[in-house]
Amino acid sequence: MGVTLSEAAAKHVANFLAKRGKGIGIRLGVKTSGCSGMAYKLEFADVAEPEDMVFESHGLKVLVDPKSLPYIDGTELDYAKEGLNEGFKFNNPNVKDQCGCGESFNV
Amino acid sequence: MALLQLSEPGQSAAPHEHRLAVGIDLGTTNSLVATVRSGMAVVLNDELGRPLLPSVVRYGAGGRVEVGHDAQAHQSADPRNTIVSVKRFMGRGLKDIAHIESMPYDFVEAAGMIKLKTAQGIKSPVEVSADILKALCERAEASLGGQLTGAVITVPAYFDDAQRQATKDAARLAGLNVLRLLNEPTAAAIAYGLDNASEGIYAVYDLGGGTFDISILKLAKGVFQVLSTGGDSALGGDDFDHRIFCWVIERAKLSPLSHEDARLLQMRAREAKEFLTLNGEAPITAKLSTGEFVDLRLTSETFTEITRTLVQKTLGPTRKALRDAGLRPEDVKGVVMVGGATRMPQIQNAVENFFGQEPLNNLDPDKVVALGAATQANLLAGNRAAGDDWLLLDVIPLSLGIETMGGLVEKIIPRNSTIPVARAQEFTTFKDGQTAMALHVAQGERELVSDCRSLARFELRGIPPMVAGAARIRVTFQVDADGLLSVTAREQTTGHEAHIEVKPSYGLSDDEIAAMLKDGYTHASEDAFRRALREAQVEAQRLVEAVQSALKEDAHLLSTLERTHIDGCLTKLQTVLLGDDRRAIDAAMDALSKGTAEFAARRMNQSVQRALAGKKVDDVTL
Numbered sequence: 001m002g003v004t005l006s007e008a009a010a011k012h013v014a015n016f017l018a019k020r021g022k023g024i025g026i027r028l029g030v031k032t033s034g035c036s037g038m039a040y041k042l043e044f045a046d047v048a049e050p051e052d053m054v055f056e057s058h059g060l061k062v063l064v065d066p067k068s069l070p071y072i073d074g075t076e077l078d079y080a081k082e083g084l085n086e087g088f089k090f091n092n093p094n095v096k097d098q099c100g101c102g103e104s105f106n107v
Numbered sequence: 108m109a110l111l112q113l114s115e116p117g118q119s120a121a122p123h124e125h126r127l128a129v130g131i132d133l134g135t136t137n138s139l140v141a142t143v144r145s146g147m148a149v150v151l152n153d154e155l156g157r158p159l160l161p162s163v164v165r166y167g168a169g170g171r172v173e174v175g176h177d178a179q180a181h182q183s184a185d186p187r188n189t190i191v192s193v194k195r196f197m198g199r200g201l202k203d204i205a206h207i208e209s210m211p212y213d214f215v216e217a218a219g220m221i222k223l224k225t226a227q228g229i230k231s232p233v234e235v236s237a238d239i240l241k242a243l244c245e246r247a248e249a250s251l252g253g254q255l256t257g258a259v260i261t262v263p264a265y266f267d268d269a270q271r272q273a274t275k276d277a278a279r280l281a282g283l284n285v286l287r288l289l290n291e292p293t294a295a296a297i298a299y300g301l302d303n304a305s306e307g308i309y310a311v312y313d314l315g316g317g318t319f320d321i322s323i324l325k326l327a328k329g330v331f332q333v334l335s336t337g338g339d340s341a342l343g344g345d346d347f348d349h350r351i352f353c354w355v356i357e358r359a360k361l362s363p364l365s366h367e368d369a370r371l372l373q374m375r376a377r378e379a380k381e382f383l384t385l386n387g388e389a390p391i392t393a394k395l396s397t398g399e400f401v402d403l404r405l406t407s408e409t410f411t412e413i414t415r416t417l418v419q420k421t422l423g424p425t426r427k428a429l430r431d432a433g434l435r436p437e438d439v440k441g442v443v444m445v446g447g448a449t450r451m452p453q454i455q456n457a458v459e460n461f462f463g464q465e466p467l468n469n470l471d472p473d474k475v476v477a478l479g480a481a482t483q484a485n486l487l488a489g490n491r492a493a494g495d496d497w498l499l500l501d502v503i504p505l506s507l508g509i510e511t512m513g514g515l516v517e518k519i520i521p522r523n524s525t526i527p528v529a530r531a532q533e534f535t536t537f538k539d540g541q542t543a544m545a546l547h548v549a550q551g552e553r554e555l556v557s558d559c560r561s562l563a564r565f566e567l568r569g570i571p572p573m574v575a576g577a578a579r580i581r582v583t584f585q586v587d588a589d590g591l592l593s594v595t596a597r598e599q600t601t602g603h604e605a606h607i608e609v610k611p612s613y614g615l616s617d618d619e620i621a622a623m624l625k626d627g628y629t630h631a632s633e634d635a636f637r638r639a640l641r642e643a644q645v646e647a648q649r650l651v652e653a654v655q656s657a658l659k660e661d662a663h664l665l666s667t668l669e670r671t672h673i674d675g676c677l678t679k680l681q682t683v684l685l686g687d688d689r690r691a692i693d694a695a696m697d698a699l700s701k702g703t704a705e706f707a708a709r710r711m712n713q714s715v716q717r718a719l720a721g722k723k724v725d726d727v728t729l
Contacts, residue, residue, distance in 0.1 A: 019146070044114070088111045088112065
């Protein structure tokens with residue numbers, strides 16, 4: 001299993017990393033907050049921690065800390081456009097239910 | 108599910124707590140809105156992918172408000188209800204606006220600011236700007252998928268208090284929370300990341316459609332400071348179009364043009380100008396309603412030739428801004444280009460030659476201000492990464508001061524001071540027993556208050572009665588980060604205080620500011636003379652009053668002869684003090700001082716005797 005990027009997501013991540021000028025990849029994770037249990041973390045990564053799980057997708061490094069992995073294992077990160085809005089989307093098979101907006105979720 | 112953006116390490120926002128902030132370039136011709144997405148400033152496009160929103164609002168008869176491209180389409184059919192370039196009216200009175208007779212609007216003079224009569228009633232420039240801001244805000248909320256936390260709105264560096272306040276009012280009316288107003292050149296410098304660059308002097312050369320602005324910025328310890336500004340409010344890309352237009356008429360030997368033909372040729376001229384940015388030669392062809400054909404080729408050499416004077420016209424204010432900052436072109440470390448007109452190769456070359464270096468031009472000059480504003484908005488909204496903590500400083504365009512005796516202006520904050528700034532100065536009473544003081548706040552470079560612009564008047568009451576010169580009144584001028592002035596006067600012993608927020612009824616045009624500055628220079632020697640005269644008059648008046656009050660109390664100390672002499676001197680001084688002969692005033696003051704020297708000595712002795720009478724030497728401590 002692990003975590004993967006869709007082609008669109010990979011393209012945007014590569015682009016953002018290039019514009020930012022530094023960073024070894026991105027970090028995905030969860031934190032316990034929000035209206036429905038868990039919330040996603042989506043950040044640039046500058047350093048890999050020793051315990052990090054590192055996945056490669058479309059040539060990009062995706063870091064996940066071991067505590068977060070069970071909640072997002074199997075997730076594909078996608079990039080989507082909805083009207084004028086655009087951004088990243090977690091396609092997470094572990095989610096049982098989520099709050100109305102989908103910003104937080106339960107497994 | 109919600110769409111997420113990449114955050115800086117450790118900066119992931121909690122759900123529903125994304126602080127969405129935008130930067131808005133509220134321009135004269137076009138407006139833009141930008142935001143920071145996944146760490147990158149981007150301009151937000153509309154549904155059709157267009158980044159620019161024409162700053163045009165139409166209040167049609169049907170009760171619909173159209174903004175942007177829709178409104179622009181009606182500009183020629185419905186000029187009266189289609190408001191363009193409303194930024195020129197912000198915070199202005201009727202007499203502030205140039206060429207008002209050539210504008211198609213029904214102006215209504217109102218207290219403070221002009222208003223426009225439209226098919227939907229009377230609209231103030233603030234309401235019109237608010238409608239533009241609303242359109243940008245809707246676009247941003249649709250693009251970001253949520254409510255905006257706040258916005259940074261850019262204004263020209265020379266905007267005065269009234270114009271800045273009007274801009275803030277427009278934002279409030281549009282339901283936007285203004286995080287701060289930011290000067291356009293500063294925003295451009297931020298967009299280029301100069302805040303992370305090495306310390307030094309940077310110039311921002313902004314040639315828009317109808318205005319030219321030059322700003323000299325200084326970056327020190329991560330802090331931006333606007334050292335000086337200059338420009339020409341009637342010079343822009345449109346003038347370059349016009350030169351081509353005139354060249355076409357001359358070359359094609361055209362008879363007088365109809366309105367439509369003129370418009371067509373102007374459009375062709377503009378296209379030719381844009382074509383020449385990347386090509387050496389531009390074709391200009393048009394078929395006029397008279398049946399005449401225009402078929403010309405404009406080379407970039409000819410274009411450069413016919414616009415040489417326009418390019419030169421931008422370098423004058425540039426030199427002056429540098430001089431104001433006390434700098435030479437070689438002191439400038441980088442030059443930022445802003446405004447679509449800076450794409451023209453002859454402008455790039457002229458700027459490169461002037462500063463002896465290639466200007467920064469890898470960002471879209473139309474978008475650079477909005478991008479910088481977005482970066483700043485992102486920080487102010489609290490989405491900052493570690494180490495991103497800079498403060499921006501701007502300048503005040505004209506000195507701020509207070510009227511003192513004799514109609515003179517005491518400058519409290521000199522022009523080009525960086526804001527936010529607070530300066531205080533102590534003043535005192537002029538007459539014995541004076542219990543109130545009128546404060547008159549003035550703006551300008553001249554020495555006499557009558558030559559400066561009056562901003563506000565207020566009174567400080569409740570000063571305890573004291574002899575003249577004993578009271579201590581501390582006057583504090585404070586200009587906040589948005590350039591708005593507040594003045595406080597405080598009597599130091601009692602703590603009595605009076606305060607005023609200066610929101611001038613209407614503003615000054617940058618032409619007027621330029622004229623006031625020039626006046627300050629050309630009248631410098633005359634002003635110095637008048638200042639000296641007024642000072643002498645005030646001093647003489649003070650002496651007259653002092654002697655009169657002394658005579659009233661202690662006339663018995665004088666012989667008749669002495670009294671006659673002093674009265675003579677006094678009358679003489681009272682006569683010459685009304686004239687404008689400073690030497691005569693000085694001489695008469697001298698005579699009166701000498702004539703009363705003995706009198707003063709006797710009064711002193713008398714009061715010492717009174718104080719010591721009946722006391723032992725041991726009781727007297729010095």
